[in-house]
Amino acid sequence: MRKYGLAALGTAGLLALSACAGGGAGSGEDDGGGGGGGDTEAPEEVLVGVAMPTQTSERWIADGEAVEAGLTDLGYDVDLQFGNDDIPTQAQQIDQMITSGADLLVIAAIDGTALTSQLEAAAAANIPVVSYDRLIRDSENVDFYVTFDNYQVGVQQATSLLVGLGLLTEDGSEGEATGPFNIELFAGSLDDNNAHFFWEGAIETLQPYIDDGTLTVPSGQTDIEQAATLRWQQETAQRRMEDLLTSTYSDGTELHGVLSPYDGLSRGIITALQNAGMGPTLEEGLPVVSGQDAEIASVALIDQGVQFATIFKDTRKLADQAVTAAEAYLAGEEPEANDTETYDNGVLVVPSYLLESDIVYAGNITSLLVDSGYWTADEVAAGVAE
Numbered sequence: 001m002r003k004y005g006l007a008a009l010g011t012a013g014l015l016a017l018s019a020c021a022g023g024g025a026g027s028g029e030d031d032g033g034g035g036g037g038g039d040t041e042a043p044e045e046v047l048v049g050v051a052m053p054t055q056t057s058e059r060w061i062a063d064g065e066a067v068e069a070g071l072t073d074l075g076y077d078v079d080l081q082f083g084n085d086d087i088p089t090q091a092q093q094i095d096q097m098i099t100s101g102a103d104l105l106v107i108a109a110i111d112g113t114a115l116t117s118q119l120e121a122a123a124a125a126n127i128p129v130v131s132y133d134r135l136i137r138d139s140e141n142v143d144f145y146v147t148f149d150n151y152q153v154g155v156q157q158a159t160s161l162l163v164g165l166g167l168l169t170e171d172g173s174e175g176e177a178t179g180p181f182n183i184e185l186f187a188g189s190l191d192d193n194n195a196h197f198f199w200e201g202a203i204e205t206l207q208p209y210i211d212d213g214t215l216t217v218p219s220g221q222t223d224i225e226q227a228a229t230l231r232w233q234q235e236t237a238q239r240r241m242e243d244l245l246t247s248t249y250s251d252g253t254e255l256h257g258v259l260s261p262y263d264g265l266s267r268g269i270i271t272a273l274q275n276a277g278m279g280p281t282l283e284e285g286l287p288v289v290s291g292q293d294a295e296i297a298s299v300a301l302i303d304q305g306v307q308f309a310t311i312f313k314d315t316r317k318l319a320d321q322a323v324t325a326a327e328a329y330l331a332g333e334e335p336e337a338n339d340t341e342t343y344d345n346g347v348l349v350v351p352s353y354l355l356e357s358d359i360v361y362a363g364n365i366t367s368l369l370v371d372s373g374y375w376t377a378d379e380v381a382a383g384v385a386e
């Protein structure tokens with residue numbers, strides 16, 4: 001039995017009761033209902049705190065809104081907060097959710113290691129914690145994790161780069177190109193556990209090509225620490241790309257591709273490359289740049305032949321999984337995991353539900369993103385969400 005099973009069952013039970021009462025025979029006898037229940041008091045409210053990291057990237061806004069909508073549909077109250085990419089702000093928001101009596105927390109952390117004391121307080125108050133997309137580390141008080149197969153996302157990012165260079169084809173077979181090619185590597189924020197999975201999946205995919213000389217990293221910056229981008233900031237990536245161009249490419253060395261793990265970084269990198277006179281399109285010699293998240297601005301760039309690819313992670317499905325997990329806990333049950341091995345947070349292996357992702361190329365924008373209703377054709381053409 002889970003530590004909070006009974007408390008959670010209590011509230012869920014009340015909800016169920018009130019739902020029955022609501023649907024039943026008018027109002028009537030407040031008192032006499034044998035065995036209790038049936039009075040006219042408002043049902044006890046169930047509050048879910050949803051903490052998202054930032055509004056600077058559209059995916060987190062969509063994630064937050066989708067989780068909120070799913071929970072609201074089930075009759076729960078929702079306190080949705082965005083942390084402005086600022087660790088103390090997010091910690092404070094979660095503290096506040098706990099003091100306001102949240103029955104469950106859904107958290108996408110800014111810094112995966114910075115929430116230990118909040119999670120202790122949650123555990124002390126029997127509040128289940130669902131870690132959303134980014135694993136919360138160094139705490140035994142994480143109950144469940146919903147995410148994508150993050151290693152596989154990294155594999156897909158590197159694969160798209162290899163396809164862009166012509167070393168592979170979109171169906172995975174060997175391409176016509178032989179290289180050698182020069183590439184540079186970017187990573188995400190080191191305090192985000194995902195950044196390490198993306199990097200590992202990508203580097204293990206690229207390594208054989210580096211080992212046999214097909215790919216070279218002329219800057220020599222091949223450690224994740226050198227490639228990292230604090231808080232996933234676009235300007236930081238743009239600046240690093242500018243620095244790399246100055247330090248390594250001003251002698252005429254050609255750059256063919258850039259591994260980028262997030263669309264915001266990709267756009268910063270592309271701006272740096274274009275400002276240095278490359279492109280402006282792939283056809284006109286812009287290096288191949290990968291991405292992630294299928295942000296509308298990047299999908300438009302892919303459509304225009306500027307950014308080469310991105311990774312589509314359907315955040316609607318992720319939000320659904322978070323809502324399903326929340327519903328299970330609030331009914332005193334365990335959510336169903338499909339992975340109980342991969343995500344060790346430093347203290348325990350957190351039961352997880354992993355979703356799959358897809359590579360988006362210019363040729364499958366319609367089938368992956370438009371047909372599924374993620375973006376409309378008009379949004380793709382305009383490069384902005386409606």
Ligand code: BGC
Pocket residue numbers: 057059133134188192194195232261262263292293313
């Ligand atoms: C998410 C990515 C996102 C990145 C930057 C990661 O934790 O998994 O989808 O691109 O954060 O927001």
